[in-house]
Amino acid sequence: MSTAPAPFTADDYRNRMERAAQAAADAGLAGLLIAPGPDMDWLTGYRPPADTERLTLLVLAPGAHPELVVPALEAGDVEHAPGGPALTLRDWRDEQDPYDVTAPLMAPEGRYGISDNTWALHLLGLRGRLPGTSYAALSDVLPMLRAVKDAAELGRLAAAGAAADAAYAEITRVRFEGRAEREVAADLAALLRQFGHSQVDFTVVGSGPNGADPHHEAGERVIERGDTVVLDFGGLMHGYGSDISRTVHVGEPTAEEQRVHDVVREAQRSAVAAVRPGIACQDVDRVAREIITREGYGERFIHRTGHGIGVTTHEPPYMVEGERQRLVPGMCFSVEPGVYLPGRFGVRVEDIVTVTEDGARTFNDAPREMAIVH
Incomplete structure (x- = not known):
């Protein structure tokens, strides 16, 4: 802690x-x-x-x-x-x-x-x-009233991100197969609190076809071997937010599932690398969207690339087409492209980043590869 x-x-x-x-x-x-x-x-x-x-x-x-x-x-x-x-x-x-x-x-x-x-x-x-x-x-x-964080706020966001990373490391060790989504979601909530969160805002566990719904509510579906599972969870720690997404697989993925994950991972990595002072918010979205579109999944990337975070887990600025607000040091937001194939599976990878004087710093360091769980 x-x-x-x-x-x-x-x-x-x-x-x-x-x-x-x-x-x-x-x-x-x-x-x-x-x-x-x-x-x-x-x-x-x-x-x-x-x-x-x-x-x-x-x-x-x-x-x-x-x-x-x-x-x-x-x-x-x-x-x-x-x-x-x-x-x-x-x-x-x-x-x-x-x-x-x-x-x-x-x-x-x-x-x-x-x-x-x-x-x-x-x-x-x-x-x-x-x-x-x-x-x-x-x-x-005044959409940017709370957008630029000072050093004390950045420290709180970094701590919340580290706690979310720790929760992810632990959740990959629990059993998924044969358990209901809501049970894994309850494990995630308990882990966030264990690592210092005072408030849990969401614990998305989207298994198999449910992963194609970006805001799926964890339910009674029993997770099966062969499922791709989207995990998206976060809340507040010391008054500031965490928000992380990783996609895991129960057993070995198929070649298609691995390919989709590789595409999303590359889009996410490239969008984070593009972050720097002076570019428009929409440019971050464009970088991620261009890669996913080039690989044939553009119609299946159905949400913005990111949202601001601070005393709430969703606030301005938004990384979306049409948002011309320029990035400045101290802004903090998610970078979370995804691909969603209805009736089959979904993939999302998300980190929280802050704009620095010459680029970006991530508040999440959890492995971004598709983890194999049991």
Whole structure:
């Protein structure tokens, strides 16, 4: 197990909020409105319930102190949040209208970036109180807000990747043949926790024809000798994500199965090698897709090549055609091409990488060859 990293400080969160407010100003926004979820967690370290109808909202505006509108019954929790000292609290009681508390913190005619997971109920409440305001999804106006990681964040992602590698090394030693997919998935989840994950987000075990479904939910199918098995698993460790895919085989693969794996492996290797500052996200996708298409499987590569990762396992930037965002050092994302043959089998190989000053560094070092399991 890795040693727990030093916690982020109030100054770390204060600096993030200042940068976010400045980014809002640079984008021509009056400010940002952040509901409970990954953005609030990253900006403040505060993790309130996201499934409550009571309004909790972080209001960031250029040149203004960060304000957190919070239900009075939860205000005490903010004091224990690492970013709490950087916040001014505006608490409200159940008999009050929370939009009356929020409205004075906003510009009556302002345009705001609002976090994607904000309840429609709350957005409509704000519009009703301030009809002159307008709103845009944070993923549209500031998609790169969390994309570039600092050294402390990179360290957490590296540790999560190493833990996922360790889980993979152990899972290849367990028995696959004769067991249900869900049993192997449970083993994977237990291994991720054993090696330090606090949260397991997914454990895809796609055996035989189920491997042709990229997001297959591990089920009751019993794994058989001769199956190709796609393993895709990850979660959060020290607040940051892991995500790794490897494809294994129960017994020796056929020549076709090995060839498909070789094609995907070469596409993945070449796409990682292409990563460097200044290229567009879509260029990473193009490198992988060109190889798979050249080998005759282009129509069977049915998803983007990668997604960003940080405090969530899926976030911007995305390695997909049409995404012209340029890569800069500190961006972190998956590179995960795949080939899926319906009714037969699938293959995917995935690593998490970060952009460096002159190329890329991978956070996964688990063997990428098709492992033979029993």
